[in-house]
Amino acid sequence: MTDASAQPIEGRFGTVEDPDRRGDLFAGSSHGTPSESEAAAIVETMSRFACDGFVMTSSFEGDRAGTRALSVQPAATQPLLVCVAVRKGHAIEPLIRDSRVFGLCLTDPGDRLLSRKFPIGGEPAGADEVDVFDSLATFEMRTKAPLLDRSPLVLDCEVVRHFDLEADHELYVGLVLGGRSLL
Numbered sequence: 001m002t003d004a005s006a007q008p009i010e011g012r013f014g015t016v017e018d019p020d021r022r023g024d025l026f027a028g029s030s031h032g033t034p035s036e037s038e039a040a041a042i043v044e045t046m047s048r049f050a051c052d053g054f055v056m057t058s059s060f061e062g063d064r065a066g067t068r069a070l071s072v073q074p075a076a077t078q079p080l081l082v083c084v085a086v087r088k089g090h091a092i093e094p095l096i097r098d099s100r101v102f103g104l105c106l107t108d109p110g111d112r113l114l115s116r117k118f119p120i121g122g123e124p125a126g127a128d129e130v131d132v133f134d135s136l137a138t139f140e141m142r143t144k145a146p147l148l149d150r151s152p153l154v155l156d157c158e159v160v161r162h163f164d165l166e167a168d169h170e171l172y173v174g175l176v177l178g179g180r181s182l183l
Contacts, residue, residue, distance in 0.1 A: 008139070017143050039080055041099065041179045042176065043074065045153060054069040054084070054105060055151075056068075056103070057147065058092050058095040058099055058146075059144060064095070066093040066132055066133065067091075068119065068120050072084050081176070082104065082173070084174065088164075101144070101157065101158050102145055102174060103157065104155040105154050107148070110149070114150075134136075143158060147180075152182040153179070154179060155178075155179045159175075160173050160174065
């Protein structure tokens, strides 16, 4: 703990020893695998996931795309996995298929620009003509998926499973390789 008076936080998925932790969630990792305390901090952050507050991103060979996720939820803690449901038929599908990576960016529901860029249930107008990230500040982590700089929480993931459901959405399960939390 960073402060003698700070108390561990018991969350749905375990105890977080350092509740004031900010920034790169894997800063102390030497091999890209979170330590036990880092994993606990990420698991606590993941327990706060909202249903529709995330944009899923990916890139492959210079092409980038993003879409609003229907839902995001923790899938496992050892290893750290996240499950994402997204609408079928979006331009992001072939990018995830070919790159085998994606990013997740928590968004503010009141952010009108992101609501226009990544509308719920659809692609933005002109999505085929313009890179949707051109007017947005982005950064990259290990997987090189575009991550929204304005997002208070980002996860950088490698696809471990893809489920093509007999429905209008499909599921991606990702191994969390890195992240940043400003929550």
